[in-house]
Amino acid sequence: MKVRTVMISVVAFAGCTATGPVAGSGSGAVFQHPVTGDVLHCNDNTREGWTAFGVIGGVVQGTRYANCNSELEARGYQRVRDSFPTATKQGAEATPAEAGVCPPGFEISAGGAWCFGQKSDQIPAKQAPPAQPAIAPAKQAPPAQPAVAAVTNLEAWVPGHWKSAGGTNALTISQDFSWQWRSTFGGDWKGNGGGRLEGNRIVLTGSFNGFSSAGQRVVNQPITITLTREGDALAGDLFTSRTWRMVFERQ
Secondary structure (H helix, E strand, O other): OHHHHHHHHHHHOOOOOOOOOEEOOOOOEEEEOOOOOOEEEEOOOHHHHHHHHOHHHHHHHHHHHHHHHHHHHHOOOEEEEOEEEOOOOOOOOOOHHHHOOOOOOOEEOOOOOEEEOOOOOOOOHHHOOOOOOOOOOHHHOOOOOOHHHHHHHHHHHOOEEEEEOOOOEEEEEOOOOOEEEEEOOOEEEEEEEEEEEEOOEEEEEEEEEEEEOOOOEEEEEEEEEEEEEEOOEEEEEEEOOOEEEEEEEEO
8 A cells, every 4th residue: 555655646746847956947936146147946846736635745845845945045046036837727728717826925927827926015035125214313313112112002003904015915903913814816815813922023823715716725724924014014924835925015
């Protein structure tokens, strides 16, 4: 029985391209070395894993893809593009809605062939601009506020309705830091849970469910959202099987 399981796994993933790192530019995340100019890329086989084995297969392939990205960044390569191929119908042309699902926060290109993170709220962490404090003359500088007062102010400021810059993600945070999240891009994804403050960071944990536009169902999967205030926006990371950089603006 054990030998049979291994053979099935090998056959199921035989059609997948190697995760990488792979030389040259490709359909996945592309990296370039700032000194040598060498170009490598990582192929994302998450969808193939999901199709073959469901959530477990998607998580395994997603982890391989994330590890490939981490390896190149550790070697000094810089990400120059985020892109994910959408699925295609076999035997017929498919519209983007029929073809598959892009990750939450991504958008389909005009031709419907690719999912691009650079065209929505997805912002690679290395490109996230640091918060710029307002610089005022010394005589106008307000007195320093105790840390407790800052946290209390954040508790009052955070609750409300928020929407991502690309309009694909909505987040509602209540006074008790319970929350509801929804993404309508590439399907319908809904999550909820509870939250807390850790210093100046908002930590939201819970679970999410949903359907992709291709009919794939996700049930009761863990989700964590960590946010900090950046000016009048909330910026941070959304963790599912991968990590997404998100920026929310108040509605």
